[in-house]
Amino acid sequence: MSTMTSSPLVRRGRSKSAKAQSRLAALLVAPTILVLSIVIIVPVFQSLNQSLYGKAGLDPKTGFVSKTEPFVGLSNYTDIFTSSGDRFWTAFYNTTLFGVVTVALETILGVSMALIMHKAMKGRGVVRAAILVPWAIPTAVSAILWGWIFNQNGVANAILGQHIMWASGDWSAKWAIIIADVWKTAPYIGLLTLAGLQVIPDEVYEAAKIDGANAWKRFVSITLPLVKPALVVAVLFRMLDAMRMFDLPYILIGPRKGSVETLSMLVQDEASNLRYGSAAAYALILFLYVFIIAVAFVKILGADLVGDSRKGIKKGHKLPLSAFFKRSKPAGAVAHDDQSTEKERGRS
Numbered sequence: 001m002s003t004m005t006s007s008p009l010v011r012r013g014r015s016k017s018a019k020a021q022s023r024l025a026a027l028l029v030a031p032t033i034l035v036l037s038i039v040i041i042v043p044v045f046q047s048l049n050q051s052l053y054g055k056a057g058l059d060p061k062t063g064f065v066s067k068t069e070p071f072v073g074l075s076n077y078t079d080i081f082t083s084s085g086d087r088f089w090t091a092f093y094n095t096t097l098f099g100v101v102t103v104a105l106e107t108i109l110g111v112s113m114a115l116i117m118h119k120a121m122k123g124r125g126v127v128r129a130a131i132l133v134p135w136a137i138p139t140a141v142s143a144i145l146w147g148w149i150f151n152q153n154g155v156a157n158a159i160l161g162q163h164i165m166w167a168s169g170d171w172s173a174k175w176a177i178i179i180a181d182v183w184k185t186a187p188y189i190g191l192l193t194l195a196g197l198q199v200i201p202d203e204v205y206e207a208a209k210i211d212g213a214n215a216w217k218r219f220v221s222i223t224l225p226l227v228k229p230a231l232v233v234a235v236l237f238r239m240l241d242a243m244r245m246f247d248l249p250y251i252l253i254g255p256r257k258g259s260v261e262t263l264s265m266l267v268q269d270e271a272s273n274l275r276y277g278s279a280a281a282y283a284l285i286l287f288l289y290v291f292i293i294a295v296a297f298v299k300i301l302g303a304d305l306v307g308d309s310r311k312g313i314k315k316g317h318k319l320p321l322s323a324f325f326k327r328s329k330p331a332g333a334v335a336h337d338d339q340s341t342e343k344e345r346g347r348s
Contacts, residue, residue, distance in 0.1 A: 044287065051076050051280035069277065076281040087258070088266070088282075095262045095286075097174065099242040099293075102181045107235055109182065110189025115223075117190065118197045135187040143251035146180040150252070167252075173259040177249050181242070189234040196230030197223070236297055243290045263289070 053069040054076070080088050117128045134142070149155045150166035157164055166172045200223070208218050224231075246264035253260045256269060263286040270279035 044284070047280040047283055047287075051277055051284055053277045055275050055277065072277065076278045077285075079278065080281060080285070084278075087261075090258050091261045091263050091266050092289075094174070094260060095243055095245070095264075095289075098177060098181070098245055098262065099239055102178055102185075102242050103235060103239050105178070105182045106186040106189050106238060107231075109186040110234070111193055111231070113187060113190030114193035114197055117194050131190060132187045134184050135191070137184065139184065139247045140251055142180060142184050143248050146176065146183075147252050150176045167254065167257075170259045173253050173257065176252060177245075177260050180252060181245070181248055184248075185238060185241075189231075189238060192230050192234035193227055196227035200226050236294065239297060240290055240294060243293060244286070 052071060052073055054072040056069045113131050117124065117131060121127075137145075151157075152163065152165055156166065164172055166176045204222055204226075205218055208222060213221065244264050245262050246268065249257070249260035249262060250265060250268075255261075255265065263282060267279050267282045267286065270276075270282060
């Protein structure tokens with residue numbers, strides 16, 4: 001009877017506590033939502049409104065010069081896919097190419113750098129500093145440095161023994177951007193991956209060695225699953241950043257170069273020519289593209305950004321931590337556990 005009468009009171013207490021926690025959470029999140037609304041949602045709607053207007057100038061209907069931007073509706077969007085279609089699709093292709101290729105190479109090199117920086121060795125601090133130096137250099141300075149390297153009389157041609165016009169060619173310019181971007185931002189992925197590696201206990205690797213797992217098996221079954229949350233965040237941020245690439249190709253190769261022109265460069269070019277409506281249309285298309293990429297990345301890859309261990313077990317991590325600790329118990333401890341279990345059964 002006491003249990004039956006007290007259960008409604010317990011439930012009411014829990015419901016009140018849950019409501020109080022919900023109100024507190026809403027109160028704490030409200031400033032963040034307000035800031036995001038100001039810096040993201042408001043500019044998006046302003047860009048949407050701006051994209052519906054054309055360039056101020058000669059009015060074809062009246063023949064007079066007007067300082068007021070005419071309302072053109074969806075003409076800016078239709079012009080992007082019709083009259084400016086070739087330039088748009090070229091920039092779209094370059095944006096996608098740089099985003100996929102650079103992030104893939106940076107992930108491979110970044111994980112390798114993280115494994116090197118995580119390894120205990122003499123001079124590890126110097127190695128870490130040397131690896132992180134390229135990421136600390138500003139992108140504009142990095143582009144100028146690589147411009148000297150890819151000059152027709154630069155170091156790249158001297159090493160290759162060929163006379164390549166890197167900035168004038170199509171794929172040579174693309175590879176110049178890819179190499180420079182990978183050199184600069186691979187340490188970023190390495191740094192975040194290193195943070196994930198440092199939280200993995202050494203006992204897990206020791207237990208795996210006792211079980212006979214080689215280096216590759218330990219990397220695939222232990223390192224990658226446990227470092228996945230940090231690695232996913234690093235790759236996601238780099239993917240979003242690569243999709244908005246502007247300063248590196250603009251400085252290294254130059255503006256209005258179809259070989260490396262990206263969607264961000266299109267936005268800047270339209271705005272610099274006072275075509276703010278079409279610039280806003282390009283910006284919104286880029287925003288939607290980046291948003292779709294982010295959502296697809298999280299959904300398809302199953303990005304567990306909060307690191308829920310239960311989800312990881314359901315998804316089938318090959319060697320969970322509990323398995324290692326159970327296997328790594330000595331024979332005496334296992335026998336003692338079995339005896340204690342039998343005693344408990346006898347008492348029951």
